[in-house]
Amino acid sequence: MSGYFKYLFDGIKSLAIGLKITNKEFLTKPITLQYPHESVKMTPRYRGHIELIRNDETSTHQCVSCGMCEKGCPSGCISVKSKKVPGVKGKVLTAYILNFTTCSLCGQCVENCKFGAIRFSNEYNLASRRKEDYIFNLLERLHPEGVPEPKVDPELLKKEQEKKEAAAKAAAEKKAAAAKAAAEKEAAEKESAGGESKAEEKS
Amino acid sequence: MDELIRILSYFVGIAAFLGLNLAYLGWVERKGAGHIQRRNGPKEVGPYGLLQPLADGLKLMSKQLIVPDNADRILYMAAPVLCMVASVILFVAIPWGENLVPREFDFGLLMIFSVASAAGLSILMGGWASGNKYSLIAGTRAVSQSVAYEVPMLITAITIVMISGSMNLNEIVRQQAGGFWHWNFLAFNKSIFMPISFLVFFTCSMAETNRAPFDLGEAESELVAGYITEYGGMGFGLFMMAEYANLMIGCSLTTILFLGGWQCPFGIFPGPHWFLIKMYFLIWCFVWIRWTYPRTTLWGLLNLSWKYLIPFSLVNLLVTALFIKVF
Numbered sequence: 001m002s003g004y005f006k007y008l009f010d011g012i013k014s015l016a017i018g019l020k021i022t023n024k025e026f027l028t029k030p031i032t033l034q035y036p037h038e039s040v041k042m043t044p045r046y047r048g049h050i051e052l053i054r055n056d057e058t059s060t061h062q063c064v065s066c067g068m069c070e071k072g073c074p075s076g077c078i079s080v081k082s083k084k085v086p087g088v089k090g091k092v093l094t095a096y097i098l099n100f101t102t103c104s105l106c107g108q109c110v111e112n113c114k115f116g117a118i119r120f121s122n123e124y125n126l127a128s129r130r131k132e133d134y135i136f137n138l139l140e141r142l143h144p145e146g147v148p149e150p151k152v153d154p155e156l157l158k159k160e161q162e163k164k165e166a167a168a169k170a171a172a173e174k175k176a177a178a179a180k181a182a183a184e185k186e187a188a189e190k191e192s193a194g195g196e197s198k199a200e201e202k203s
Numbered sequence: 204m205d206e207l208i209r210i211l212s213y214f215v216g217i218a219a220f221l222g223l224n225l226a227y228l229g230w231v232e233r234k235g236a237g238h239i240q241r242r243n244g245p246k247e248v249g250p251y252g253l254l255q256p257l258a259d260g261l262k263l264m265s266k267q268l269i270v271p272d273n274a275d276r277i278l279y280m281a282a283p284v285l286c287m288v289a290s291v292i293l294f295v296a297i298p299w300g301e302n303l304v305p306r307e308f309d310f311g312l313l314m315i316f317s318v319a320s321a322a323g324l325s326i327l328m329g330g331w332a333s334g335n336k337y338s339l340i341a342g343t344r345a346v347s348q349s350v351a352y353e354v355p356m357l358i359t360a361i362t363i364v365m366i367s368g369s370m371n372l373n374e375i376v377r378q379q380a381g382g383f384w385h386w387n388f389l390a391f392n393k394s395i396f397m398p399i400s401f402l403v404f405f406t407c408s409m410a411e412t413n414r415a416p417f418d419l420g421e422a423e424s425e426l427v428a429g430y431i432t433e434y435g436g437m438g439f440g441l442f443m444m445a446e447y448a449n450l451m452i453g454c455s456l457t458t459i460l461f462l463g464g465w466q467c468p469f470g471i472f473p474g475p476h477w478f479l480i481k482m483y484f485l486i487w488c489f490v491w492i493r494w495t496y497p498r499t500t501l502w503g504l505l506n507l508s509w510k511y512l513i514p515f516s517l518v519n520l521l522v523t524a525l526f527i528k529v530f
Contacts, residue, residue: 031241
């Protein structure tokens, strides 16, 4: 009989505690994040797709287009396009294409980059219905307003031009020399050929 | 002719009041559930989600009514209508204020209890006619629950009838005039167990209206959606609206029998506003309880009724009889 009432009072007590807890939660502010209107701030170590790091001094990327990321990628999803521009040291990056449909976010490209040019982004809003939306040009993502022209160093340009002229000169000289030598050789060949034909006739 | 106008105006009034309430109690329930779980609840459709019930209604009405192949067609279609009709009829006896009652019955209380049992019948009808084993189990459960909880509820109601000497709901409220110490749940001069009696009645009305934690008829974690598994569109909508209508009836009845109906707690300026305040407070308690407790087991449900509520209500009945005899 005492168990009967104990069960009852314990039950009522625990029910009252439950009501107290829900009342407290009811009066506190909701913790929901209203997703389309506001979005969560990602933790710094979140692994999104890779992105080029903006160097604050030059306000552009630090990529030297060595292609180590492309070589190291096990999925083969990176392709680095570059070209030579007169007056600029090294190669100039023209397009950094990441095919995110095959990327496994392994991080080999980030490990391989000696110049600290790429890192994982915090971008996670990537939903789309089209495959083409996942082929990113990271250079364009870094400069959405338009890729700036590479800075031309006038001294280097001058040097390069001089070097080019010198090379051209040297090439021209070499060409002239070669032409001369060829002409001499031809003449010599002609002579020897004449001798040979005679010898043939003899035999 | 006057009689006709009276009937019409009350019908229109109750229909409008019910329509508004059934729509917005759903909103209150969802808002309350949200905030208790530290969410926001509906907030996108209109300011504070206030147009959400309208959107829900439009969605339900635009859905096709599908009758399952195994279903008993007539009963399947009749069950939600019966559930709703029975709930709406009950409002005819509810006294909202001193002179604001659709029809003053001498057997108001009896009429409410007898018609309210149609709700249990409609659940069994819906469950059986769906031709689905989950629905059938839900229907039988609802009936065993109804049987178990109607007993203490009626015994408690009889206690009140003994105190007031009347089944007329207006008369029951009139006798509770004065301050809140005259209300039946604090009427210690009638029986010392009246507060317990109030709790018993409140619990029973929760079980009778199939509200969580006694919603074994729905029990979505074990029975899909219970008796409404096979219902879609407005069939489902009617069952949902009837649930809120029953909720309002349960809270109104508790207000009338125990909390002094339209009487003011301080004995000044009584009126329908006090009735509504008390009723909505009780409804809020129902919502609060629903989102606090997990569902009971069938065993726990029957145990509570047969081992606690029925003995307690019987003891209170005897004590009340003793008080009436002695004092």
